[in-house]
Structure formats: C-alpha cells, structure tokens
Amino acid sequence: MKHFFLAACLFIPTTSFAADANPAARAIYQAGTIHQPELSRDGMVSTQESVAAQVGSDILRRGGNAVDAAVAVGFALAVTHPQAGNLGGGGFMMLAQPEGEVTAIDFREMAPAAATRDMYLGADGEVDNDKAQFSRASAGVPGSVAGLLHALDSYGTMTRRQVMGPAIRLAERGFDVTPSFALSLASAGSLKADESSLDYFGGYQFGDKMVQADLxxxxxxxxxxxxxxxxxxxxxxxxxxxxxxxxxxxTHEDLANYQVVEREPIVGSYRGYTVTAMPPPSSGGVHMVQMMNILEGYDLSADGHNSAAYLHKLIEAMRRAYADRSVYLGDPDFADVPVADLTARDYADALRETIDPTAASRSIDIRPGSELPVESMDTTHYSVIDKDGRAVSVTYTLNFSYGSGYSVDGAGFLLNNEMDDFSSKPGSPNGYGLIGGEANEIEPRKRPLSSMTPTIVLKDGSPVLATGSPGGSTIITSVMQAVLNVVEWDMNVAQSLHAPRIHHQWLPDLVIIEPGISPDTLTILETMGHIFPKDGEGTIARTTLGLVNSVGRDGDWFVGAADPRDPDSLAVGP
Structure with missing residues (x-):
C-alpha cells in the first residue's frame, strides 16, 4: 500500500500513535522526511488564517461534519481575514461524500441587471480600469452568504447559530492583529478612498484588537x-x-434574484487517481485536467522533480491551456463552453505532439495576443475533512485584496470588484493580466470567469486529498503542482506545499519562478528558449506563487498542511 500522505516525519512522539495504530502507517512514519504533515484521527482543517482554522477544528470537535466546519470557517474568515474572506464576494465549493459522490457548488458573483457590455469603456474606447476595479460600479451581486447557507442547509448538520456563533463573537469581542495582517492593512491603498473602510480597517497596528460591531x-x-x-x-x-x-x-431586485447553482464537477484521472475540480464559470478544473492529460503521456519520473526536463513540460502544457482559456471559457449559462473537447484525451495527445521536448514554444505562435501586466495575490482557500472522510474544498474571494476598497456603510463588510473578471473589452487584459474573449463579455445576471480551483482527489472511490489556493491567474498552476507532487512524485501533503513552484499563463511569454529552483536548471531552460523576468541587474526575478492549503486521508489517519508562504496559515485537527 502506498502511504504517500503520511510519508513520514523526521520524528513523531510515540504518544502520536494509539495502541491500535495501523502498523504499515507506523512503519511509514519511521522512514523520515524534512516536512511533516499535521496528524489527527478525527479530521483536519487547513486555512490561510489560524483563528478561522481553530473555529473549524472546534466545530469538528463538537460533532459537526466537514460542511458545518467549512461554513463556520467561511464566516470566521469574513471577520479575521477581510482582505479576501468575505460576506460581499463569492466563490466555489467542492464537496465529496465519504463514498465518493462529488458536488460542485457555484456561489460566484453575478452581474447586476443594469450591467452592459461596454460599461467600463471610456470615450476613447479603452477600458477605464479605475471604474472597473476601484469603484462601487465594479461590484457584482455577492454570493458568499447564499452559498455558505445553501451548503449548510443541504449538507450540514448544525444550526446557523452553532456555525456562525464563533464569527459573531470574533467580530463583537475582537481578535489580535498579527504582524502580517497589520502589514496588509498598512499597504492597502484602496481602503483610503472610502471613509467607511477607513473607519472599519484604518489605523490598526500589530497587537491591537480589531472589533467590528457593524459586522x-x-x-x-x-x-x-x-x-x-x-x-x-x-x-x-x-x-x-x-x-x-x-x-x-x-438593486434590491438583484439581491433577491441571486441564485446558487449546483453543477457537475470536472472529472479527470491521473495514474489511477480521480481528480475532481470546479467546472465553468471556473476555468480551473477544465485546464488543470487538460494540463494533467498532457503530462500523463510523459514518463515524468525519468526526468526528476523540478528538473529542467520536467519544468519544460509543465511550462508548455501551461502555455497551451491558458491560450485556450482566453478564447473558450465563460459562464456556461450564457456561453457554449466546449468542456468535453478541452478535457478529452485525444485533444491532449494532439497538444502534446506540438511540444518540442528540447525547445520552448513561442506564445505568439500558439495564439496572438497583447502584452499583459503583472498579476497580484488575492483570494483565500481552505480545506476540511471530517472523521467520516467527507471532504470540502472552498475558494472564495473579493477579487483584489480588500476588493474595490469600498465598504457597505453600517454593515461592516467590503464590496467585491469581481466585474473586472469579465472581458470589459475582448482581447484586453483584466487586472490579473488574463485575456478574455466574447464568451466572458459582460451581460446582465452572468457570472464572470474565474481561475479559482478548489479540488478533491479520490482513490478507489474515496476522498484522499482536498486542496486549493488563492493567487489570481496563478491558482490553476499552483494547485496542479500541489496535486502532482502527491500523485506523481509521492510527496506527503507538507512536502507538496514546501516545494517551489513555477507559472506560465501564455501571455506575457514569461516563466515566473519561486526561490528554490536551481540556477543550473534555469540556465538549461534559458538555453531551451524559455524567458524569465529580470531585475535591473539582469538577474532572474523570483516571487511566491499561491498559498495552497491541503488536507488528506491515508488509512486511519487524517493529515493536513498549511502553506508556509503565509505565516498566519494553520492546519489543525479537532
């Protein structure tokens, strides 16, 4: 039996093992590795913010299931992580039952009824980014509250008071501002344009207690x-x-008419695992499966993890998937999205044939486009698994960090700026540098295209990994590499998150890398024709990519890991 999640800790106290511990699991622990997963017999929560993680853990301890805990975490993050946790945004939830039935819950924001295709175009015909990104007019109808309540009513076991009580207490009594949260607030320039936002979020320093009475x-x-x-x-x-x-x-009518939609998940397979992810209007599931279909046709183990040969194949798969994203993806209720074609094995085979194993492609030769700006890191993700093996993966967002910067005066929460995720002008990039086509143009009551990729992996019909990430256009590639690290490279969940990542999104034709990729490897990739961003001295620039939070199951044990790229992240069992 392959115990890839538990795969071993450098040292585990003997008190970690009950008398009836699985002998195979015990042997695996003794193998030794640098990065250790968190362990529990009764479930696991992994989030980007530690207070919310403890809220979810407490719900599991009190007998709630994974949905109860996920809803509690979602409302808690609206208090403790306002840059992305929200009441005023939207997102997606993937839910896998212990026996393997998977549901995709779409609570993405919707365009108001008064929205028009050209609403963000100025007199010169170009996109007015201030209006599209930093105004009240950039807000879509929020879906987070409806989505979380739909999940609780349909699949939870607890009452609203039980799961929302912790969030109310945190808002009313306050919580301590961490160093990273204080830095985030201090650097949030968009908050300065709105008096209500300054009242709610301005002036906080490390160690202060943030109280949010209106919220x-x-x-x-x-x-x-x-x-x-x-x-x-x-x-x-x-x-x-x-x-x-x-x-x-x-309007009031827009709010009354908001609808949560349950959709059929995107389903793929890789080396005997079933990979399930969010369907459109998320592009994440379609293109992750598309890329993994391409990659499964190679003997990647012969290359070695993060070798030049392996990274070259990753880059070329990413390049082709993001080119397709710019043309074909949109809200399936408004556009004909060719999901079956994009995720078909024969299409992946054809794309693989276009990849030269020794030389980089040029993005302009795959599909024409324009130069794109650098994207930023926003959104938040959390994963939960309960003692019965029920797994939940949730990604939700305001779009940019702190959304548009405007708060609902008297209500205590920020507005999203998700309307920028539409194609305000087909062929022009949005705030994350992603080009969209007519399938994603603005229409009333339509949901904008998203990169959010909550994912659940199953083995033999049961959930073994729930994962996802924030990160704008880098979400899909960050999640895919975390999944590949487990199912291809046999890493445990902690190792899978510590490994350095790369990103390519077709345009701009640049490979973004994290610290930790070998300089020799980068030299080989440059020789193959790959292009990296450089600083003023000509040195390859490096950044962080994604903030993946994962939970999983191996036999009788539940495991979890929080991304080390965020000091406030936490994985914790009940």
Whole structure:
C-alpha cells in the first residue's frame, strides 16, 4: 500500500500513535522526511488564517461534519481575514461524500441587471480600469452568504447559530492583529478612498484588537433570518444605499434574484487517481485536467522533480491551456463552453505532439495576443475533512485584496470588484493580466470567469486529498503542482506545499519562478528558449506563487498542511 500522505516525519512522539495504530502507517512514519504533515484521527482543517482554522477544528470537535466546519470557517474568515474572506464576494465549493459522490457548488458573483457590455469603456474606447476595479460600479451581486447557507442547509448538520456563533463573537469581542495582517492593512491603498473602510480597517497596528460591531450585527441578522437576513431587509437596504453613493448598480431586485447553482464537477484521472475540480464559470478544473492529460503521456519520473526536463513540460502544457482559456471559457449559462473537447484525451495527445521536448514554444505562435501586466495575490482557500472522510474544498474571494476598497456603510463588510473578471473589452487584459474573449463579455445576471480551483482527489472511490489556493491567474498552476507532487512524485501533503513552484499563463511569454529552483536548471531552460523576468541587474526575478492549503486521508489517519508562504496559515485537527 502506498502511504504517500503520511510519508513520514523526521520524528513523531510515540504518544502520536494509539495502541491500535495501523502498523504499515507506523512503519511509514519511521522512514523520515524534512516536512511533516499535521496528524489527527478525527479530521483536519487547513486555512490561510489560524483563528478561522481553530473555529473549524472546534466545530469538528463538537460533532459537526466537514460542511458545518467549512461554513463556520467561511464566516470566521469574513471577520479575521477581510482582505479576501468575505460576506460581499463569492466563490466555489467542492464537496465529496465519504463514498465518493462529488458536488460542485457555484456561489460566484453575478452581474447586476443594469450591467452592459461596454460599461467600463471610456470615450476613447479603452477600458477605464479605475471604474472597473476601484469603484462601487465594479461590484457584482455577492454570493458568499447564499452559498455558505445553501451548503449548510443541504449538507450540514448544525444550526446557523452553532456555525456562525464563533464569527459573531470574533467580530463583537475582537481578535489580535498579527504582524502580517497589520502589514496588509498598512499597504492597502484602496481602503483610503472610502471613509467607511477607513473607519472599519484604518489605523490598526500589530497587537491591537480589531472589533467590528457593524459586522457582528450583520452576522446576527443572517443567523436570525437566514438568506433573507442578507439579501433583503436592513442589510439589503444598506447595500443599495451604498450603491447610491457612487453609481453602483446592485438593486434590491438583484439581491433577491441571486441564485446558487449546483453543477457537475470536472472529472479527470491521473495514474489511477480521480481528480475532481470546479467546472465553468471556473476555468480551473477544465485546464488543470487538460494540463494533467498532457503530462500523463510523459514518463515524468525519468526526468526528476523540478528538473529542467520536467519544468519544460509543465511550462508548455501551461502555455497551451491558458491560450485556450482566453478564447473558450465563460459562464456556461450564457456561453457554449466546449468542456468535453478541452478535457478529452485525444485533444491532449494532439497538444502534446506540438511540444518540442528540447525547445520552448513561442506564445505568439500558439495564439496572438497583447502584452499583459503583472498579476497580484488575492483570494483565500481552505480545506476540511471530517472523521467520516467527507471532504470540502472552498475558494472564495473579493477579487483584489480588500476588493474595490469600498465598504457597505453600517454593515461592516467590503464590496467585491469581481466585474473586472469579465472581458470589459475582448482581447484586453483584466487586472490579473488574463485575456478574455466574447464568451466572458459582460451581460446582465452572468457570472464572470474565474481561475479559482478548489479540488478533491479520490482513490478507489474515496476522498484522499482536498486542496486549493488563492493567487489570481496563478491558482490553476499552483494547485496542479500541489496535486502532482502527491500523485506523481509521492510527496506527503507538507512536502507538496514546501516545494517551489513555477507559472506560465501564455501571455506575457514569461516563466515566473519561486526561490528554490536551481540556477543550473534555469540556465538549461534559458538555453531551451524559455524567458524569465529580470531585475535591473539582469538577474532572474523570483516571487511566491499561491498559498495552497491541503488536507488528506491515508488509512486511519487524517493529515493536513498549511502553506508556509503565509505565516498566519494553520492546519489543525479537532
């Protein structure tokens, strides 16, 4: 039996093992490795923010299932991680039952009814990025509250009061501002344009206690009235009043008409594992499966992990998938998205034939496009697995960090700027440097295309890995490498997150890399024709890519790891 998740710790105290511990698992632990997963017999939570992780762990300890814990984490992050955790945004949830049935829950934001195709174009015909990204008019109808409540009502076991109580207490009593959160607040220039945002989030230093009384009252209205406590009544009135302060589009009717959609997940296979991920309007599942289909046709083990030969194949698969993303992907309720064609094995075979194993392609030869700006890191992801093996993977967002920077006065939460994820002008890049086509143009009640890629991997019909990441256009490639590190390279979940990553998104024709990739490897890749961003002295620039949070199961043990790239991340069992 292949114990790839547990695969071993450098040292595990004997108290970690019950008397009836699986002997094979015990032997695997003694093998030794640098990076150790967290361990539990009763489930696991991994999030980007440690207080919210403890909230989820407590829910599991109190007998809640993975959905109960995921909903509790989602509302807690709206308090403790306002740069991406949210009531005013939206996202996706993947849910796998212990016996392997997988559901994809779409609570992505929707365009208001008054939205028009050219609403962000200026008099010169070019995109007005300030309006598209940093105005009340950049907000789509939020879906997070509806999505979390839908999951709780449909698949949870606890009441709203039980799962939302911790978030209310955190908002009312406050929590300590960490160094990284203080730095995030201090660098959030978008918050300075709005008096309400300055009142809610301005001036906090490391060690201060952040109290959010208005947000606590908003959460209480949701506990009392459910969906109507947000999409109608006082909170809805406050949202519509905020729109009136600056030409925002969301109306009472838009809020009342918001719908959560359950969709069929994207399903692929790799080396005997079943990979399930979010379907459109997420592009993540389609293109992760597309890339993994290409890569499975190679003997990657012969290359070695993060060798030049392996990274070359990754780059070329990424290049082709992101070229397809720019043309074919959009909201399936409005556009004909050729999911079956893009994820077909024969299409992957044909794409693999176009890859020269010794030389880099040029993106302009694959599909024409324009130069794109550098993208940023926003959004948040968390993963949960319960004692029965039920797994939940959630990615949700405001789009940019702190969304548009505008808060709903009196309600205590930030507005998203998700409308920028539409193609404001087909062929022009959005704020993450991604080009979109007509399939993703703005239309009323349409959901914008997303890169969010919550993913659940199954083996023999049971969930063994739940994972995902923030990171804009880098989400898909970050998640894919974390999955490949487990199913191809036999890493445990902790090792899989510590390994350095790369990213290519077709345009700009640049390979983005993290620290840890060998300089000799980069030299070989440059000789093959790959292009890297350089600093002013001509040195290859390096950055961090993604913040992946993973949980998994191997036999009787649950394992988890939080991405070391974020000091506030935490994986913890009940």
């Amino acid at each position: 606590a009252e908003t959460l209480r209205r949701i506990v009392k009235d459910g969906r109507e406590g947000f999409y109608a009544g006082e909170t809805a009135d406050l949202i519509v009043a905020e729109m009136a302060q600056g030409n925002g589009l969301i």
